[in-house]
Amino acid sequence: xxxxxxxxxxxxxxxxxxxxxxxxxxxxxxxxxxxxxxxxxxxxxxxxxxxxxxxxxxxxxxxxxxxxxxxxxxxxxxxxxxxxxxxxxxxxxxxxxxxxxxxxxxxxxxxxxxxxxxxxxxxxxxxxxxxxxxxxxxxxxxxxxxxxxxxxxxxxxxxxxxxxxxxxxxxxxxxxxxxxxxxxxxxxxxxxxxxxxxxxxxxxxxxxxxxxxxxxxxxxxxxxxxxxxxxxxxxxxxxxxxxxxxxxxxxxxxxxxxxxxxxxxxxxxxxxxxxxxxxxxxxxxxxxxxxxxxxxxxxxxxxxxxxxxxxxxxxxxxxxxxxxxxxxxxxxxxxxxxxxxxxxxxxxxxxxxxxxxxxxxxxxxxxxxxxxxxxxxxxxxxxxxxxxxxxxxxxxxxxxxxxxxxxxxxxxxx
Numbered sequence: 001x002x003x004x005x006x007x008x009x010x011x012x013x014x015x016x017x018x019x020x021x022x023x024x025x026x027x028x029x030x031x032x033x034x035x036x037x038x039x040x041x042x043x044x045x046x047x048x049x050x051x052x053x054x055x056x057x058x059x060x061x062x063x064x065x066x067x068x069x070x071x072x073x074x075x076x077x078x079x080x081x082x083x084x085x086x087x088x089x090x091x092x093x094x095x096x097x098x099x100x101x102x103x104x105x106x107x108x109x110x111x112x113x114x115x116x117x118x119x120x121x122x123x124x125x126x127x128x129x130x131x132x133x134x135x136x137x138x139x140x141x142x143x144x145x146x147x148x149x150x151x152x153x154x155x156x157x158x159x160x161x162x163x164x165x166x167x168x169x170x171x172x173x174x175x176x177x178x179x180x181x182x183x184x185x186x187x188x189x190x191x192x193x194x195x196x197x198x199x200x201x202x203x204x205x206x207x208x209x210x211x212x213x214x215x216x217x218x219x220x221x222x223x224x225x226x227x228x229x230x231x232x233x234x235x236x237x238x239x240x241x242x243x244x245x246x247x248x249x250x251x252x253x254x255x256x257x258x259x260x261x262x263x264x265x266x267x268x269x270x271x272x273x274x275x276x277x278x279x280x281x282x283x284x285x286x287x288x289x290x291x292x293x294x295x296x297x298x299x300x301x302x303x304x305x306x307x308x309x310x311x312x313x314x315x316x317x318x319x320x321x322x323x324x325x326x327x328x329x330x331x332x333x334x335x336x337x338x339x340x341x342x343x344x345x346x347x348x349x350x351x352x353x354x355x356x357x358x359x360x361x362x363x364x365x366x367x368x369x370x371x372x373x374x375x376x377x378x379x380x381x382x383x384x385x386x387x388x389x390x391x392x393x394x395x396x397x398x399x400x401x402x403x404x405x406x407x408x409x410x411x412x413x414x
Contacts, residue, residue: 003099003260004213005172006051011167013049014061014068015351021122023061024113026055026138043163044343045126047259050098054089057098058109071102073109082356090152104383117150124158159337159348166358167343167349168357171343174382178391179358180216180262181256181380185395187211188266189414191251192406197270200225200239203249210318210414211255219256220261220345227270231374232367234335245271248278250374254345261345263361265378272380272406274399278373284316285375288364292337296381296388299353302338302360309337309364332366341380358383373392 017023030124042053050059050072058073075088077080082088091103104112116121123146125139133140142156169177173365190210191203205227211219226236227243231250243249247270256264269275269280274282291312292305313333315328338360340349354360363378379392396402 001051001172001176003051003097004172006049006367007099007168008170009047009165010061010070013074013161013165014070014107016161017061017124017158018062018122018156019063020120021063021067021124021156022113022120023161024139024142025049025059025123025126025158025307026062026142026162027052027057029138042132042259043350044259045159048166048343050079050100052089052094052098053259054277056106058106058351060113060116062116062120069102070100071104072098072100073104074107075104076107091175093398095391098172114150117146117153121151121153122155122156124161126159126396127157127390128159133152138285159324159398160173163348163350163364167340167352168355169342169359169382169406174357174359174391175321175342176257176378177261180255180257180260181222181264181392182394183211183214183216183257184253184262184264185392186214186414187253187255188251188264188395189405189409189412192268192402193409193412193414195249195268195270195272195406198243200230200249202229202365203243203251207253214392215257216255217258218256220256220263221252222253224250224253226250226374229369229372229374230302231376232372233374234365234367234370243270246275248274248373248375250376252376252378259343260403261343262392263363263378263380264395265342265346265363265365265376266395266397267375267377268402268406273403278375279399280320281368281373282377284313285364285366285377286322286397286399288312288316289379290363292362292364293379293381293388296338296360296362296383297354298356298383301353303351306337315365332368334367335363335365338362339362354383356383356385362388 028041037407051322064067094103133221187207187210190206194206204223227249228247230236248267250267252265288309313329317323341359359382362381365376367374382389
């Protein structure tokens with residue numbers, strides 16, 4: 001990814017900082033001697049502001065008398081460590097990736113920060129919502145150290161600055177998410193071309209093979225592959241039941257590319273053909289998704305979108321005789337229809353009216369436990385000044401399209 005994106009991202013943070021303040025951002029969240037654990041623990045906010053994926057680095061932003069500076073602390077070359085984990089990025093490589101021209105070594109961090117804080121008493125830290133309560137959190141540990149040694153320093157929670165910045169995506173971020181969605185699409189096609197009676201984890205494996213082969217750099221979250229009654233549990237994670245002929249299977253999955261996520265849900269018939277009852281519920285969900293899409297626009301909230309869906313369900317579920325009162329909808333639909341997506345599957349965001357450039361999920365569902373039917377259809381949509389845009393419109397979801405694809409693409413690789 002081009003350093004221009006990360007330069008823009010840092011400016012968004014610096015613009016929000018109070019004058020005469022410092023922001024210290026650690027690349028990994030926890031202290032751990034296990035290098036393998038650390039490598040999976042990159043702080044998304046650090047990456048958002050730097051474009052760097054090394055697990056011990058520290059980014060520092062300052063705003064002093066209206067002038068802003070930015071510098072980053074990295075590891076020096078270590079011959080012994082390089083034998084175990086490979087070489088760290090050089091100063092030149094960090095400059096090229098991040099656009100930060102002032103690159104320093106980590107052994108200078110404490111003395112440099114102490115010097116800065118001798119004149120500046122406002123320190124932003126990327127603290128979790130629990131503030132200083134998480135003893136395993138590296139940022140919280142640093143905050144406690146500052147409080148003990150420099151009690152005059154006012155520690156501010158800088159998470160809200162990232163929350164504001166990440167609510168709206170830059171064009172480069174949108175393109176990266178489109179690429180992740182397309183990789184996810186290929187993985188879903190690979191599932192469909194092999195779908196049949198087998199264990200849930202076996203079907204999941206066709207997704208894994210495809211997205212890795214097609215260049216995904218990770219997963220947005222652990223895949224949900226929930227067949228039959230398992231699909232009525234929203235976050236079913238075992239993926240170890242036999243997906244039986246005649247059942248539906250619900251997949252909630254997504255690849256990520258350079259940390260940017262896709263989040264897609266689809267529900268398919270194991271035997272390649274929806275029953276009439278399954279089709280009835282499926283089309284109610286699908287039409288609900290289309291209704292949400294039509295109403296998704298600048299100025300509306302995700303809570304309001306959810307209320308639109310609930311009112312629609314009340315009419316439809318009474319029409320087919322599943323419920324008698326509006327309040328019974330919650331028996332069959334018990335989650336929100338939308339969340340923001342970005343560097344995290346459930347991205348940092350402000351729960352305010354939607355803005356141009358926000359990317360959200362559109363994921364209505366119905367879960368009829370007594371009939372062993374769980375259906376969720378989820379797509380990623382971009383909010384523009386002219387309304388919403390499907391980012392994942394290429395992924396099959398109409399009943400006829402699904403059935404035709406399964407019939408005509410047996411054992412093909414995608």
